[in-house]
Amino acid sequence: MKLADLGEFGFIERIQRAVVELEGSGVRLGIGDDCAVLELPAGQVLLTSTDLLIEEIHFRSDWSDWRALGGKCVAVNVSDVAAMGGSPRHLYLGLAIPATMAMDDLDAFLAGFLKTAADYGAVLVGGDTCRSPGPLMISVTVEGAVPADQVVTRSGARPGDxxxxxxxxxxxxxxxxxxxxxxxxxxxxxxxxxxxxxxxxxxxxxxxxxxxxxxxxxxxxxxxxxxxxxxxxxxxxxxxxxxxxxxxxxxxxxxxxxxxxxxxxxxxxxxxxxxxxxxxxxxxxxxxxxxxxxxxxxxxxxxxxxxxxxxxxxxxxxxxxxxxxxxxx
Missing domain, CATH: 3.90.650.10 (PurM-like C-terminal domain)
Structure with a gap:
């Protein structure tokens, strides 16, 4: 089956069914409404980062399996949260997909994405999909949290460190x-x-x-x-x-x-x-x-x-x- 056979809303429902809520994730309302409704632990600040991954620039489908690619999309975003001392909590996934893409490949990608997200304690809470006339384009946004007094930035290095x-x-x-x-x-x-x-x-x-x-x-x-x-x-x-x-x-x-x-x-x-x-x-x-x-x-x-x-x-x-x-x- 191709994505065109399932359609946009059928694909979104497929994603929604695959998402597993994690205890303590702070998700009051996830996929299915106009916005996600989320909570942060008391005394913590929000960390947010976005990455784009474009086929033939960041990855080639003939070099990697789709499940591994889904996991990599999570890991490279979560790494930004790690670099600031935080814990990942929520993910947003944007996909511009060729209509001819096989659903088996998309299912494998999604399985790798969600499994890796869960491994890091994060939940997919939203995103967007559309048809791409060219290559597959993936946008991932991660939100993390860190105690306000523990944020690590790039600007604190001093001579002698x-x-x-x-x-x-x-x-x-x-x-x-x-x-x-x-x-x-x-x-x-x-x-x-x-x-x-x-x-x-x-x-x-x-x-x-x-x-x-x-x-x-x-x-x-x-x-x-x-x-x-x-x-x-x-x-x-x-x-x-x-x-x-x-x-x-x-x-x-x-x-x-x-x-x-x-x-x-x-x-x-x-x-x-x-x-x-x-x-x-x-x-x-x-x-x-x-x-x-x-x-x-x-x-x-x-x-x-x-x-x-x-x-x-x-x-x-x-x-x-x-x-x-x-x-x-």
């Missing part, structure tokens, strides 16, 4: 490169691109302990995203290449082709947390992040020093804050 990254860097970009050149790769590497994980628990733990002076998620690449922190905080940074956390798969590829390190710097879509911590609080990290590895990769400096990278030979060079730019590539 340590720069940390969670997990490993460069895996998603390496997987994308393998896909582009039709080269084989391990399932673990492919999952980093198709099934990213938002670091919600880590973000909450850091915010609750009031450790980060600034934080962002790595969506466009370490250099680009760190550059946002540097600009917002009016500081510089010194990164150490030898400290970058790399997976076994990435390290093996790097041993064969040293130029691949650029992917760890500028590749993007890792959705790890990149954050700064004052020197007098660093000792508190070890007990806090036992479940997720975090690695110190550099130090915040004065603004006039700019962004510097120390390579493994100890040579220092200026590093341009580059990453993916939709209007430049």
């Amino acid at each position: 340590a720069i940390y990254a969670s997990g490993t860097l460069g895996d998603s970009a390496l997987a994308l490169q393998r896909l582009q050149f039709n080269r084989p790769m391990a399932e673990e590497l492919a999952d980093r691109h198709h099934r990213p994980k938002a670091r919600v628990a880590l973000g909450r733990a850091l915010a609750e302990a009031r450790l980060p002076s600034a934080m962002i998620d790595v969506s466009d690449g370490v250099l680009a995203d760190l550059g946002h922190i540097l600009d917002a905080s009016d500081v510089g940074a010194r990164l150490e290449q030898a400290r970058f956390p790399l997976s076994l798969g990435f390290s093996q590829a790097l041993a064969e082709e040293s130029a691949l390190f650029e992917l760890a710097l500028s590749g993007g879509e890792d959705y790890e947390l990149l954050f700064t911590v004052p020197a007098d609080k660093e000792h508190l990290l070890a007990a806090l992040v036992a479940d997720v590895p975090v690695t110190r990769i550099g130090t915040v400096t004065e603004a006039e020093q700019g962004l510097l990278l120390v390579d493994e030979a100890g040579e220092v060079r200026s590093a341009r804050a580059k990453g993916y730019n939709h209007f430049r590539g």
Whole structure:
């Protein structure tokens, strides 16, 4: 069956039936009225973020299954909430869909979307659908909540702060490169691109302990995203290449082709947390992040020093804050 056979309102009813309410989600009224009616926990503020995902720009249907794509749409949005120390609560889904799209594919997408939303404690509460004359276009808005005194922004980094990254860097970009050149790769590497994980628990733990002076998620690449922190905080940074956390798969590829390190710097879509911590609080990290590895990769400096990278030979060079730019590539 194609979407055209079901129609817009039949599809909306199909979504509504699939949504499962979560206890404590604050949903007084969800899908089915002109607006959702929602509640926030007392003393918390609302976090809101929106992402667009366009077929042939953000994803290719022949590179990923639809269920994984639905989950990724949730994770990349939820990651923004994690970067500000919050917990995701509500999601809105906008779809511009070719009328010829198979319902089996849409059902798989929706199943992945709703399962991943539930995994992060979030509920789909609204959205919109329309026909697309071209590619599939997906818009996701996430709402999260965080205690008002625990919001972490990009603007609090100060000279002397340590720069940390969670997990490993460069895996998603390496997987994308393998896909582009039709080269084989391990399932673990492919999952980093198709099934990213938002670091919600880590973000909450850091915010609750009031450790980060600034934080962002790595969506466009370490250099680009760190550059946002540097600009917002009016500081510089010194990164150490030898400290970058790399997976076994990435390290093996790097041993064969040293130029691949650029992917760890500028590749993007890792959705790890990149954050700064004052020197007098660093000792508190070890007990806090036992479940997720975090690695110190550099130090915040004065603004006039700019962004510097120390390579493994100890040579220092200026590093341009580059990453993916939709209007430049």
